Amino acid sequence: MTRIRYFLFFSLFFFSLTSAFPQLIIDEQQVEDLSEEVNLTTPYHTTLTFFFNLEKDHFKPGIAAKTLDIRGVEGDPEDLAIKLKQVLEGKGVIIRTSEIPNDPVYVDSTAGGEPRFYFDAAKVPSIYLEKKGKQWKFSAFSVSRVERLHDETYPFGTDKLLNILPKIGTDEYLGLQTWQLAGLFLLILLTFLAHLVFTFLVDRGLIYLLKRLGYGYIGENYLLPIAKITSFYLIVVLLSLFIRVLQLPAEIWSWVIIVFNTLKPFLITVIFYKIVDVVAAYFQHLATKTESTLDDQLVPLIRKTLKALVILVGTLFILKDGLNFDIIPFLTGLSIGGVAIALAAQDTIKNFFGSVMIFIDKPFQVGDWVTSGDIDGTVEEVGFRSTRIRTFRNSVMYVPNGKIADSVVDNHGLRKYRRFFTTLTITYDTPPELIEKFVEGLREIVISHPDTRKDLYHVYFNNLSSYSQDIMFYIFFELPTWGEELRARHEILVQTVKLANSLGVRFAFPTQTLHMETFPEKKGLIPEYPEAKAYEAKLNKFLKEELGRKAD
Known part of the structure; x- marks a missing residue:
């Protein structure tokens, strides 16, 4: 039925030319x-x-x-x-x-x-x-x-x-000579045959070859539409060459020329419009091989931009070649109007170039946690005008790219290591020997954890404050996300509490203690600590039971 429709279409088209x-x-x-x-x-x-x-x-x-x-x-x-x-x-x-x-x-x-x-x-x-x-x-x-x-x-x-x-x-018949009518019917027949040949070559030959090479999906979804439009373009080119031989009346032929000169750039524009999808699919394939998620956002923008450019250039060629429209004054007026539009849309242009700089410099990518002034959240999408950021309140911020390009952006997502710093405060009555064993156990916890950085950490008894003896606990996690960092913190802190309970270390907090002489019938409030050898035994027991290793 499709071939019959094409046959009828071309027949009516040619018969419409028979008015003398x-x-x-x-x-x-x-x-x-x-x-x-x-x-x-x-x-x-x-x-x-x-x-x-x-x-x-x-x-x-x-x-x-x-x-x-x-x-x-x-x-x-x-x-x-x-x-x-x-x-x-x-x-x-x-x-x-x-x-x-x-x-x-x-x-x-x-x-x-x-x-x-x-x-x-x-x-x-x-x-x-x-x-x-x-x-x-x-x-x-x-x-x-x-x-x-x-x-x-x-x-x-x-x-x-x-x-x-x-x-x-x-x-003469119907305003045309016998040889012209015969030529028209011959062209109709050749057009129908050419369509059959191109359809066979494209649908059967091209797709079959691509399937044999393992590119059947690409052939059917991307190359087949291009090939079909190309076949129509070739038919139009052949018709424009052979129909001149018929020496049709000038006024009719002048309109036929306009039709053919319009169809050619139009079909070429459609071909390039389809090619943009192929190019975008190739870039999308390359983007999946990279770690950056910003490439995934860039591909749709490139596809839309290229399609808009193809439509613009194609329209100019249709006006110039098909309709004999002088595009020079149009382009001149467009340039003058473009200056006025540029002055009226300075912010829009600024945001556009801001987006260009973001895609070139790549200060962040989709999924990164960024901070810039009042901006604090996770990047969800980067557009040509604005960037969408999901805040930790689960709201969405649309930030103009021009503002981001001019601001200092702190990208937490690019951190290779995530720092964890805290101060462990223990009571003043903790003996130095116990502090040494407690610090030694903390270091073993850091070394034993699979997600900590082993070449850089600091665990030291480093301060005497007003109510406690302070141990600096400064380590790094090698994790990509904040959620995994919280999980690692949880594990480290749980091990720290277990170590303190095993050794008998008491954590200090702001208090005031009134010390009184010991009464004969009662014990004093100051705890009694065992000798240093007992601390060594307790630490070895903790390391063996909790961390699965022995102390050196």
């Missing part, structure tokens, strides 16, 4: 001006003489050739005249004699005031009339370019069909 229009728009009154065999006094008369004598009803190529300035040009003048007319028809140039100047001393103000007349400077800038003496003729430069322009207009030997197809017949 004369190539040369001539009023009946103007025919009377041709009473003189050759009249080259004005651009109007030269044009009328050239085209009128190449019409099928008044075919006199010898008279038409007299309108050519053949000085210094090799070739048959009659053949050059016929090819020149075919070039103008193939380029879709519409000749309206009512718009051609009828002034013997006409000058073109856009050509430096020289006596020249351009038919269509946009399509055929090298074809123009020039006054030599008292006669207006196609310039020698224009005539010298005929052969080259003819080869460009009818490439790959299609110009030979111009002499073969008319032999089929010249009877």
Whole structure:
């Protein structure tokens, strides 16, 4: 059914071209001006003489050739005249004699005031009339370019069909000659066959090959859409080459050219739009191999930016090539307007460049805990305008990237080691021997824990405060997240409390103690500590039971 729909579409498209229009728009009154065999006094008369004598009803190529300035040009003048007319028809140039100047001393103000007349400077800038003496003729430069322009207009030997197809017949039906109708049906058939061939090559050949190579998913989801659009583009290119041979009426052909010139950049834009998905998929694959999560945020932004750029450039080419729109004034106005927009959107532009600097410098990545002024939380997403940060209150902060780029950012997520510092306060009645064994046990706890840094830690009895003897406990954890750090702290502190209980170490806190003489019938409040050898035995017992090792 899909192929039938395509067949019907192209059939209706070609049949829509069968409304006949004369190539040369001539009023009946103007025919009377041709009473003189050759009249080259004005651009109007030269044009009328050239085209009128190449019409099928008044075919006199010898008279038409007299309108050519053949000085210094090799070739048959009659053949050059016929090819020149075919070039103008193939380029879709519409000749309206009512718009051609009828002034013997006409000058073109856009050509430096020289006596020249351009038919269509946009399509055929090298074809123009020039006054030599008292006669207006196609310039020698224009005539010298005929052969080259003819080869460009009818490439790959299609110009030979111009002499073969008319032999089929010249009877008119539906406003077209028999050979033109036959050519239309032939083009429809070739278009249908080309679609079948491209579909077979893409759907069967390409996908089969990619599946054999192990890239079936990439082929079906990324390459297949590109290949289908490319096949349509190739069909349009082939049609634009062969349909020129049919020598359709100029006004119809001019619209056909607009359609083809619009379709080409449009399909190319769609192809590149699809290619962006392939490029983005490749970058996404590379991003998964890196540890940085910022790359994962960068890929969607690159995809959106490239697609917007493709659409912008494609639109400009469609306007320029398809609709013959002069984009230079548009770009000039856009640049002037861009200055005004830039002045009005300074903050937006600042945030955009701030995001660029974030992606280049990578001060943080998604999942990092950052602090900057009032900002304190975990990075969730980095956009082109702002960065989304989840605070520890579970709220979301949207911070402009310009502000982040200008601020000092403390990235806790880039820490290789997480510091843990505390002071262990023990009572003043703790003997020095017990302090030594307690500090020794703390060091063994640090060494035995799997997540602590073994080459840098400090555990010392380092201060005598007003109510306690202080032990500095300064260590580092080699852990990536805060949650794992809390778990390691918990384990270390639990082992510390167990060690203190095993040795009989009492932790101090701010208190006031009133000491009294010991009464005979009661014991004093000061605890009695055993000898130093007893501490050694208790420490060895703790290390063996809790840490699974023996003290040196």
